[in-house]
């Protein structure tokens with residue numbers, strides 16, 4: 001089962017002076033069980049692209065199939081699609097509105113018509129997934145929480161729909177390092193334990209490098225790369241040209257290589273970098 | 289759908305109308321309104337119609353934008369038309385049961401509806417061809433000329449309000465989408481459930497508006513904004529030959545309409 005996009009383009013305000021072709025002719029497949037990163041410069045169309053995954057936006061051209069179902073076909077209930085594909089927007093805490101954390105998280109389950117018992121168990125489970133203590137947080141107002149906690153409540157609000165695919169738009173934007181690590185840890189756990197398919201939009205190459213298996217790179221609405229993370233970041237010159245960085249450790253290895261050290265440059269994480277540097281240094285020592 | 293709201297939108301251009309001074313345009317709109325209200329018969333309406341259509345052509349604003357501006361008013365237009373059509377006493381031209389249409393009613397209905405349409409057209413044309421900044425500069429100096437106190441503050445409030453319409457629309461769409469992603473449904477159900485479905489939209493919207501207002505006030509104070517006292521401007525408004533020509537044209541329109549109304 002998968003989400004498949006074929007030749008998808010989207011134009012905002014067509015036939016007006018503000019016409020804007022935000023994404024162009026995108027072919028893409030997201031298979032169940034994957035964890036995928038989506039990167040691109042500001043305004044490259046990332047948010048536009050992901051809103052096609054659950055039918056919030058309809059393609060101007062092309063087709064979107066979610067588990068084989070065309071999202072624009074007559075008679076398709078968008079609610080069913082949205083149940084399958086959970087979308088967490090940028091700054092999701094801005095969508096909180098209820099008096100209590102419980103009620104806010106229960107909004108989704110209620111909308112898809114679950115009864116009280118089921119809703120309750122879903123809320124419990126969703127709160128557990130993001131490490132919010134049910135008894136402690138249940139009855140307090142979401143507006144009194146800290147930024148990081150609010151964001152976790154919002155995330156739980158989507159998780160309570162129990163989506164098969166979870167799409168996150170810059171989930172760590174505006175959080176402090178600790179809040180960021182927490183969110184990313186939850187995302188990893190959702191992938192490992194709950195076997196959720198994850199698509200994550202991020203501007204942080206380090207987070208991406210450590211998290212995802214496959215990387216999608218878009219530039220000015222066009223798909224540039226769609227490959228394993230390591231292969232994508234090997235194209236550092238091209239990435240730089242379209243205004244994107246490589247992970248800090250890749251950059252470090254590139255600098256070392258530039259200075260004449262015989263290190264591999266397809267390094268993504270601190271751990272790999274450490275091993276590679278030790279390998280070269282020890283190898284060098286053995287030579288001497 | 290929300291994007292269809294054209295109030296406060298500006299369509300860039302270099303037409304005759306775009307190049308006019310905002311003060312000219314504001315005063316011209318009032319003169320036009322006077323002409324519109326002075327007209328009461330077919331000849332008068334013909335003149336106003338020709339004038340209105342030529343203005344839209346001159347401005348090179350796409351017709352679609354104008355029509356989009358009128359569309360949200362359709363309920364009011366239909367109501368105006370209906371009330372005049374069915375409730376005016378006079379010579380009956382069509383009757384079915386107690387429902388009847390009179391000649392005077394038809395006439396009144398058409399005129400009143402046209403009047404509303406033209407009013408909206410010309411005011412949208414004003415905002416569509418004038419940048420919000422120029423518009424409020426214009427309003428400020430017109431208010432000052434009328435000795436309205438706190439003219440600057442009023443104009444500043446308008447600038448800010450206009451500036452935030454698109455932002456607010458954008459925000460509304462974003463929150464709507466976020467709630468729809470959680471299965472919310474904004475366009476079906478009865479009137480009660482529809483009103484209820486607005487709560488998840490309105491609460492976050494209010495909160496973000498307050499947050500924005502707070503941030504803006506802070507940012508303005510941080511840059512030493514203290515209202516209009518002793519304030520000079522970077523861009524001085526300047527009347528040109530075009531403006532005088534425009535004045536002559538609308539005056540002629542007004543006079544023609546008055547002559548048609550009272551002497552023909």
Ligand SMILES: Nc1ncnc2c1ncn2[C@@H]1O[C@H](COP(=O)(O)OP(=O)(O)OP(=O)(O)O)[C@@H](O)[C@H]1O
Pocket residue numbers: 012013020021022040041042043044045046047048049
């Ligand atoms: N609702 C809209 N109406 C009109 N144009 C839009 C709308 N939303 C986005 N755009 C335009 O489409 C382009 C792509 O926007 P999008 O939000 O998808 O970019 P993004 O990659 O998510 O950027 P960021 O990293 O800043 O979030 C931008 O040029 C933007 O101005």
Ligand SMILES: [Mg+2]
Pocket residue numbers: 046047048090169
């Ligand atoms: Mg975005």
